Amino acid sequence: MTSSPAFADPVRDLHRLQEIYDLDLTSEETDEGLQAILEAATTALDIPVGLISVVLDSAQYFPAMHGLSGWIADVRGTPNQWSICIRVVRSGEPLVVPETHEHPQLCFNPIILHDEVRAYAGVPLRTSRGHTLGSLCVLDVEPREFSDEDIRTLEHWADRAAARLEERRGRKRVGA
Amino acid sequence: MPFPEYNVAFEPFGESMSLADCSSNDISTQELEALTLACRHARESLTAFLGQEEADTYWRRVLERACVGTQSACHPECVQRIADALREIPGPPAIVGASLAIHVRSYRLLSSANKLETYFEGEAS
Numbered sequence: 001m002t003s004s005p006a007f008a009d010p011v012r013d014l015h016r017l018q019e020i021y022d023l024d025l026t027s028e029e030t031d032e033g034l035q036a037i038l039e040a041a042t043t044a045l046d047i048p049v050g051l052i053s054v055v056l057d058s059a060q061y062f063p064a065m066h067g068l069s070g071w072i073a074d075v076r077g078t079p080n081q082w083s084i085c086i087r088v089v090r091s092g093e094p095l096v097v098p099e100t101h102e103h104p105q106l107c108f109n110p111i112i113l114h115d116e117v118r119a120y121a122g123v124p125l126r127t128s129r130g131h132t133l134g135s136l137c138v139l140d141v142e143p144r145e146f147s148d149e150d151i152r153t154l155e156h157w158a159d160r161a162a163a164r165l166e167e168r169r170g171r172k173r174v175g176a
Numbered sequence: 177m178p179f180p181e182y183n184v185a186f187e188p189f190g191e192s193m194s195l196a197d198c199s200s201n202d203i204s205t206q207e208l209e210a211l212t213l214a215c216r217h218a219r220e221s222l223t224a225f226l227g228q229e230e231a232d233t234y235w236r237r238v239l240e241r242a243c244v245g246t247q248s249a250c251h252p253e254c255v256q257r258i259a260d261a262l263r264e265i266p267g268p269p270a271i272v273g274a275s276l277a278i279h280v281r282s283y284r285l286l287s288s289a290n291k292l293e294t295y296f297e298g299e300a301s
Contacts (some may be wrong), residue, residue: 014225017268026263026274056271058217071285079214081297087188110297141254 011089016131018045023168024041025054025133026061028076033164038064038136041157045150047138049117052125052161053085054076054134060085064161070115082110085122085135094123094151099143119144123154125162138159145176181255207287210295213217214279218262218272227267234269256280 001076002135018105020026034052034138061077063070080086084106086170088095097103097120100112111117122137136158242257260279262273273296286292 012221012224014268017225021267021270026271029195035296056278057268057277058273061274061278071282071289073280075278079279079282079295080275102187107242110294110295111190113297114291114294136220 002128009031009090011055012134015129016133017057019127019129019131020054020133023133023165024171025063025126025165025168031063031164033066034161035043035066036154037157037161037164038066039153041136042066042138044082044153045138045146048142049141051085051137052134053083053122053137055080055083055086055089059083060134063165072111072115072174073078078111079092082162084109084111084117084120085137086138088122088124088135088137089132092124094121094125094155095135096121096151098145101143102122112128113121116141118142119146119148120152121146121154123151125158125160125165127166132164153159186240206292207252207283208294210283210287211252211280213296214276214283215258216257217279218276221272221275222262222269225272234265238265251282252280 001056023056036050039172040051042048045070050065051062051166052064053059053062057080059077059079060083062143065073097106100106100109101118102116103112106120119140119142120137121133124132125134125136126132138154202256219231219235222235225231226234238258238261242254254278259276261272262276263270265273283292283295286295
């Protein structure tokens with residue numbers, strides 16, 4: 001995995017952020033293909049909320065979202081202090097929380113406190129260059145167990161989402 | 177060098193951007209603290225990515241471009257323009273701008289819903 005020695009925190013890895021820039025991942029254009037991938041993932045798990053979260057230096061942005069409402073949907077993101085997906089970027093591993101109220105750190109997260117998120121499962125959005133750009137995640141308003149098969153399903157769709165995002169490579173230069 | 181006095185309020189953060197600098201604003205102390213925090217995140221990121229000297233240069237240019245003509249550098253519209261200006265700098269600074277834009281949008285919506293106190297909640301990033 002490519003990383004910048006100066007940045008111990010992967011969230012602030014310059015190479016990772018450069019790739020987010022190169023892939024134009026903060027563009028507010030709707031990506032129907034990415035949205036379809038997310039819809040497929042949420043349908044497969046029969047879960048009400050799904051997000052594709054790109055974790056930036058101090059905020060997360062949702063290029064695709066399903067079932068989300070309220071101010072977070074209007075913003076299409078949150079400050080990183082509210083982000084659960086940031087943990088996936090830092091670990092590079094799936095994060096599964098069947099009951100958020102029992103998680104020692106997440107139980108204080110405003111998303112949990114104010115938006116009634118009771119269950120979370122997120123898997124890395126990893127590019128061919130080895131950077132974890134964010135997470136494909138699903139959320140439920142009730143506690144929920146996630147099976148190994150559920151996580152494999154999410155990883156399948158996350159791979160598809162990452163491939164879709166990588167199709168944008170070079171778009172900045174072409175459009176310049 | 178010419179540098180509008182109200183812009184200096186942003187440099188450095190914390191001490192010189194005192195509440196007194198913005199006493200003429202029609203925004204509350206809590207709103208000002210939220211905007212200051214968002215800008216501090218952005219400037220710290222920029223410094224981490226570019227180094228102090230280059231980051232200061234960029235920040236000064238961004239402030240000059242974003243805040244000239246406004247009544248105060250402490251206003252949300254100005255911070256939005258700072259975000260827009262950062263987004264035009266290629267590479268990681270553009271990502272810093274995108275992050276700041278999300279902070280400003282969050283601020284606006286939480287503020288209008290009288291829930292700005294939640295902006296300060298959450299885990300340390």
